[in-house]
């Protein structure tokens with residue numbers, strides 16, 4: 001019979017033990033920044049009604065049109081693996097009555113997302129996002145805070161050459177006029193656009209500004225710019241966001257072509273890149289913006305929102321190339337070596353007592369020989385080995401061996417956690 005060889009699906013990856021440290025570092029940093037700014041963590045299901053993303057991310061966006069993993073459940077519901085978390089967070093905000101909490105509500109999250117993209121550098125079909133969302137505050141200070149937090153995360157991860165690209169795409173008052181203006185201009189050059197953009201012309205002309213095709217790039221340089229068409233309110237908002245960024249000395253660059261590929265944005269949009277060849281290849285590390293209509297679109301009260309999300313894989317790919325000091329992890333200074341069946345059985349309880357006292361104890365329960373266990377303890381650089389043999393298990397005692405001096409003492413088993421605590425304290 002032919003052997004079947006299983007492989008992970010294209011664009012889907014294992015995060016192997018040797019790469020965990022990068023992801024842990026990212027999570028810890030995001031959590032630290034979120035805690036500092038009093039954001040609370042939220043977790044939402046990976047599966048949602050597909051309609052949630054059609055209504056919010058947008059039917060004509062690449063994400064919903066081409067990239068969403070959807071299927072019908074046995075009960076007939078049409079569901080999707082989430083391609084992003086913003087719609088889920090807004091759904092949860094409405095569903096759980098967070099509108100009646102003191103506003104703004106500040107939330108952060110992390111978790112897997114799924115997009116059926118063509119796998120390439122920095123683009124996966126399963127990837128991990130972290131993000132921040134603020135609901136219930138329309139002040140430009142919030143846009144700046146979200147940008148600052150996104151920037152802080154990358155700075156703390158030792159990214160040096162960062163560039164924040166920023167734009168305003170207006171709101172429902174000024175954007176329709178701009179869209180019309182832009183469409184008129186683009187329609188007169190229709191035949192010179194790439195085939196994708198010719199199609200976009202009807203549904204979403206703004207996305208043409210974002211197109212990376214050479215022929216479209218040339219056309220957009222003469223295109224009308226939204227900045228010249230913002231209404232007073234949007235203009236004022238954007239000016240204030242930039243003033244905040246200036247004050248905080250953040251390195252931003254105005255990009256009049258930045259529109260972002262999601263439908264819910266209003267006013268501020270931004271993306272942060274690492275300004276190196278590898279950084280450019282990976283694409284935006286973090287992207288976000290304001291979405292003042294989304295809560296209403298999803299059936300809630302009219303509530304402004306603003307947020308950003310980052311891609312952990314893209315960031316980890318760059319972290320791998322940097323030589324960073326390893327994260328401080330608590331290492332075991334104590335090792336439990338057991339000998340004989342009775343001691344082995346009782347060892348689980350001893351380990352549990354240490355765990356409850358937050359003392360890390362290494363062990364090698366699968367090994368039977370004392371010599372092999374001492375060898376392991378040596379390799380781990382252990383200071384104290386607890387020797388728990390048949391005799392000790394019967395007498396309710398345990399031997400503590402100091403691995404540096406070689407000296408041994410016997411203690412009553414019931415006092416062992418307290419005795420080790422005392423010894424570890426002296427080491428500090």
Ligand code: HAM
Nearest residue numbers: 084086123124127284285286287288307308309310311
């Ligand atoms: P997004 O720009 O679609 O925005 O995704 C945010 C980040 O997720 C990107 O900057 C990138 O780092 C990462 N990312 C996206 N797609 C992939 C992929 N296929 N492979 C690897 N990484 C990827 C959003 O998702 C919005 N929800 C952000 C937001 C939050 N806006 C307001 N609040």
